[in-house]
Amino acid sequence: MGLLINGQWQDQWYDTEKTGGAFQREDAQLRNWVTATGAAGPNGVGGFKAESGRYHLYVSLACPWAHRTLIFRQLKQLQAHIDVSIVSPDMLSNGWEFDTNHPDKKFRSSGDTLFGSTCMHQIYTRHKANYSGRVTVPVLWDKQQNCIVSNESSEIIRMMNSAFNDLTGNTDDYYPADLRRQIDGINELVYHKINNGVYKSGFATAADKYEVAVSDLFDALDSVEAIIARQDFLVADASGRGVLTEADWRLFTTLVRFDAVYVGHFKCNIRRIADYPALSDYLQRLYQHPGIAATVNIDHIKRHYYYSHDTINPTRIVPVGPQLAFLQD
Template sequence: MGLLVDGKWHDQWYDTSKTGGKFEREAARFRNWVTADGSPGPAGEGGFRAESGRYHLYVSLACPWAHRTLIFRKLKGLEAHISVSVVHPDMVENGWEFRPGASAHTDDLHDFRFMHQVYTKAAPEYTGRVTVPVLWDKRQNTIASNESADIIRMFNSAFDGLDDVNTNLDFYPEVLRAEIDAVNERVYDTVNNGVYKAGFATAQAQYEKAYSALFDSLDWLEAKLSGQRYLAGSTLTEADWRLFTTLVRFDAVYYSHFKCNRQRISDFPALSGYLRELYQVPGVVGTVNIDQIKRHYYVSQRTINPMQVVPVGPLLDFTTPHGRDGLS
């Protein structure tokens, strides 16, 4: 784990000394939007038109934020239009990296060795964390976006004019946007980022605060999903996929590694059924790699797990019947 300072790489863990032991996530720096006609989006500059073959996606199979973008790329039928490179799950002294000779973990666009080189190609004096996902614009030779929440919304609709894109799927329908946004806000703060707030806390009080907020929200989600099929009612939306990538990692990693150990997701009847239902959506299983997920967290985060021993378990089976078909 490290960061760039004025374009130079530094192997440096998060500094929580200034926040009383609280983990604070750095905001994404590249916030341009790909739009159907290249007009400006909600943030950034214009000029990023949705075109087949123009964009390249950098991801990790271990990272929940990058996982969102892979799901949308798959379900929306964008694989033929947006190429992808996958970093190695080990993120140690050089940060996210590629492995020459390993076809599954090479930079197919620039042939770089490290992900931080992608950032400095776009901004030679960049200062900040080097994260995935990254959406690279081959035409402007720069990073279009490194904010996963924005990228999935681009994938949801900006490319709908291209051939073979699944225009029947809209994960952010206008009629449900207010409800989706409200759910996203709580889930992001207390669940998606909440597990990190607990796991990266360096003070007992900050850990307990994050832990309590996390399980308060999981209890709230359990109650909500006991009476309705999805987070916004009967329609599968981006809110569900944003939650899914945390839930699918929870029992394998966050429960033990991040000390989020009041309950496993498998101990929540509604949440565990909901998790299995989303996992069983056609195409999603190919985006989930539990081995890389476990290896990344337990090997890369040496401040938490200095011996880098990767647990063998738990036994996970997301293929059993989910029993949620009767919910409206």
């Protein structure tokens, strides 16, 4: 794992020294938007019109942020319009790689089907030769301008939600105008305390920082359990009926990894999702939503975390369990 400094790859783990042992996620740097007309989006520059076959998505099947974009590609029927390259689950000294020869077939990458790169950092230096920063997935690449449009998943899913509607005819809306305030409010809680909360727990290098993160995480899980116990989804319409929105998909990608990885590897072990009746049922319902199970790869998920983070798991042994109810029923 590492980062680019002036276009040069440096193998370097997260620096938690300057924050007294707390993990701090850096903001994504590349923040343009694909829009229906090519006009600029809420931030960044214009020039990225929604067109079939023009954009390419780089993802890891292990990564919860990249997973959001794969889910929206399914939900919004973008498979024929946006193609995908999948990195290897192991993220070692070269960062994300495209290993198409792994001895175990289930851990093979699709390869970089656009350029045949061996490492993801080559995509960032193709975008900008002297790029400095972390090399993260997901990345949305523009084949026409030969550059990265965005490496921020929360914005990529918003583009997918609406920019391509004229091409696909799919007008399902996971960020409807009348529910935006509620969605934004839930996203704020879920992002800081749950999505990123598991990372703050797992990557902390000081006990006090870990303890704060893990207790915030479980307070937030208790809150979302209470919401889901009274309505089907996180956000409700004026009549109090739950409506499926992006807020649910953003929570889903953490829940689906929780009992398999975060409980053990990241020490998020006050409770399991299996101990929350409403969240367990909700996780299963979302998993069974058409097209979603195909986006979940538990093998890549477990392998990535337990094998890549040798500062946390030096033996790199990947646990066999647990049995996950949502996969079985």
